[in-house]
Amino acid sequence: MSNKKISKVVLAYSGGLDTSVILAWLREHYDCEVVTFTADIGQSEELEPARQKAQKLGVKEIFIEDLKEEYVRDFVFPMFRANTLYEGEYLLGTSIARPLIAKQLVEIAKQTGADAVAHGATGKGNDQVRFELGAYALNPDIRVIAPWREWDLNSREKLLAYAEKHNIPIEAKRKGGSPYSMDANLLHISYEGGVLEDPWSEPEADMWRWSVAPEDAPDKAETIELTYKLGDITAINGETMSPATVLAALNKQGSRHGIGRTDIVENRYVGMKSRGCYETPGGSIMLKAHRAIESITLDRELTHLKDELMPRYASLIYNGYWWSPEREALQVLIDKTQEKVNGVVRLKLYKGNIMITGRKSDTNSLFDATIATFEDDAGSYDQKDAEGFIKLNALRLRIQNRGR
Numbered sequence: 001m002s003n004k005k006i007s008k009v010v011l012a013y014s015g016g017l018d019t020s021v022i023l024a025w026l027r028e029h030y031d032c033e034v035v036t037f038t039a040d041i042g043q044s045e046e047l048e049p050a051r052q053k054a055q056k057l058g059v060k061e062i063f064i065e066d067l068k069e070e071y072v073r074d075f076v077f078p079m080f081r082a083n084t085l086y087e088g089e090y091l092l093g094t095s096i097a098r099p100l101i102a103k104q105l106v107e108i109a110k111q112t113g114a115d116a117v118a119h120g121a122t123g124k125g126n127d128q129v130r131f132e133l134g135a136y137a138l139n140p141d142i143r144v145i146a147p148w149r150e151w152d153l154n155s156r157e158k159l160l161a162y163a164e165k166h167n168i169p170i171e172a173k174r175k176g177g178s179p180y181s182m183d184a185n186l187l188h189i190s191y192e193g194g195v196l197e198d199p200w201s202e203p204e205a206d207m208w209r210w211s212v213a214p215e216d217a218p219d220k221a222e223t224i225e226l227t228y229k230l231g232d233i234t235a236i237n238g239e240t241m242s243p244a245t246v247l248a249a250l251n252k253q254g255s256r257h258g259i260g261r262t263d264i265v266e267n268r269y270v271g272m273k274s275r276g277c278y279e280t281p282g283g284s285i286m287l288k289a290h291r292a293i294e295s296i297t298l299d300r301e302l303t304h305l306k307d308e309l310m311p312r313y314a315s316l317i318y319n320g321y322w323w324s325p326e327r328e329a330l331q332v333l334i335d336k337t338q339e340k341v342n343g344v345v346r347l348k349l350y351k352g353n354i355m356i357t358g359r360k361s362d363t364n365s366l367f368d369a370t371i372a373t374f375e376d377d378a379g380s381y382d383q384k385d386a387e388g389f390i391k392l393n394a395l396r397l398r399i400q401n402r403g404r
Contacts, residue, residue: 008033008114009145010105012131015050017170018120021159022147023057024166026118030145035061035112039101041071042186042244056169063108068186071100072243076187079317080286081231081341082306082334083294086314089264091283093188098127099322102134106142116143123149126269130320137323180207186247188260188280199265199275210251210279214258214352221350223357224253226285228293228345231338233286247282254281257349269319288354289345297341297364306337340364 009026013019013036026034036054038047047064054062075096086092105117117135121127123146132144153159163170179194189210195201205213227235233246241249254260260281268274294303309330316327343361347354370380 004115006030006032006116006143006145008035008112009116009118010035010037010109010112010114011118012101012105012120013038013050013054014120015047015053017156017159017163020053020057020168020170021153021162022118022120023054023059024168025147025151025153025162026145028166029150032116034059034118035063035108035114037063037065037105037108039104040064040066040068041097041100042068042248043184045184053169061112063104065104067100067104068244069242071097072186072247075100075322076247076283077232077243078331078335080283080290081338082310082313082330083287083291084310084314084317085287086318087264087266089262090266090278090318091188091262091280091287092314092317093185093278093280093283094183094190095126095130095318095320096187096322097185098130098320099134102131102323103138105131106135106138109139109142116145118145118147121146121148124270124272126318126320129269130322133320134323182209184209186244186251187283188278191277192274196275196277203263203277207277208261208279211255211261211281212258214261217258217351218256221348221355222253222257223346223348226289226293226345226347227343228290229342231290231294231335231341233289247286250282250285253349254285255279258352259349259354260284261352285347285349285354288356289347290341292345292347292356292359293343293361294341296359296367297343297361298337299366302337306334309333 009030009032011019011023011026011034013023015038023034023036026032036050036059038050040047051062051064079092079096084092086095105119108114109117119128119131121131128146128149132146135142135144148154153162160170162168180191180196181193183190191203191207196203225237226233227238232243234240236246236249260279260283262278262280263275264278265273265275298306313327313330313334316322316324316330321327340361340363342364343359345356346358347356349355368380
């Protein structure tokens with residue numbers, strides 16, 4: 001890090017214990033002015049207390065920004081066009097939020113004349129990588145401060161002692177509060193720590209915050225229809241909605257039917273394995289439905305190419321490379337494939353299950369019933385052609401195995 005003195009830093013601030021301590025610690029150790037930035041990306045928390053806490057701590061420049069529409073429109077929807085899953089299971093709810101926060105940190109730093117940004121991610125996790133790769137990509141000269149890699153306040157007790165010493169107002173932990181480390185936004189809520197650190201331990205029933213257990217979900221299925229344009233959902237049951245409104249509505253519908261719970265052991269970019277549980281009700285519906293509309297509108301080879309590229313695309317997002325040239329290049333290809341992904345998908349939600357019951361596209365369907373039918377196809381497909389096709393494809397196999 002440069003030895004040049006830091007005069008002003010923009011802190012990603014939640015108003016909780018960690019970031020409140022970081023705010024005071026930055027002033028003490030860097031003798032700098034601190035600007036706070038709090039992002040509303042649908043975490044379902046009242047954000048005004050963060051403003052009030054920052055004011056009590058003497059912060060002069062406080063930014064609280066509603067980013068929900070930008071988050072879904074410019075980050076979540078583009079990711080779902082690729083049917084993205086990390087290691088076959090994780091819908092990347094935390095990962096995809098980080099590049100947006102990094103973008104805003106850098107923009108506010110420019111706006112306020114700050115020469116550094118700071119975050120509260122620990123030195124063991126992926127978020128430190130995501131925040132910092134994003135910040136450096138968007139401003140190569142920005143300085144990044146990561147207190148968890150510098151200080152010795154490595155326990156809740158030490159953080160509380162520091163807060164008391166420096167008169168930092170901290171709400172007492174509520175009785176019965178969650179023992180888990182949680183992160184929430186409009187796409188998902190995650191849980192780590194506590195009993196989850198033993199991968200054999202089953203998650204406690206009262207851990208889940210958003211969804212009912214599948215066995216407690218309604219006994220009657222709910223049918224919904226999703227309208228797609230250029231690979232994105234534009235309406236639910238015929239009602240046009242904005243991107244954030246679409247995801248919020250699907251979250252509500254999915255949660256009601258016990259959809260979207262996952263329990264995963266994943267490989268972190270920093271090298272360790274980590275066990276986490278996630279609730280992604282709306283995202284789970286979006287993934288299933290998007291594959292359904294693609295099944296009738298996307299060419300076979302394009303479908304297979306997307307499936308081959310998806311794991312690489314997922315790793316780029318998980319590892320913090322959203323702003324990399326390779327991710328941007330892949331996005332251009334992915335978006336090109338979506339030009340004819342238009343139509344309607346009908347699906348049924350029932351006790352943790354998502355069942356596709358119909359898909360149609362009036363303008364872009366590649367499904368031709370006159371060819372696919374098992375009935376008389378009136379000469380639209382000559383079955384005799386298959387013999388030559390098979391023999392040509394079998395030629396190398398016959399040559400290889402001749403004489404065995």
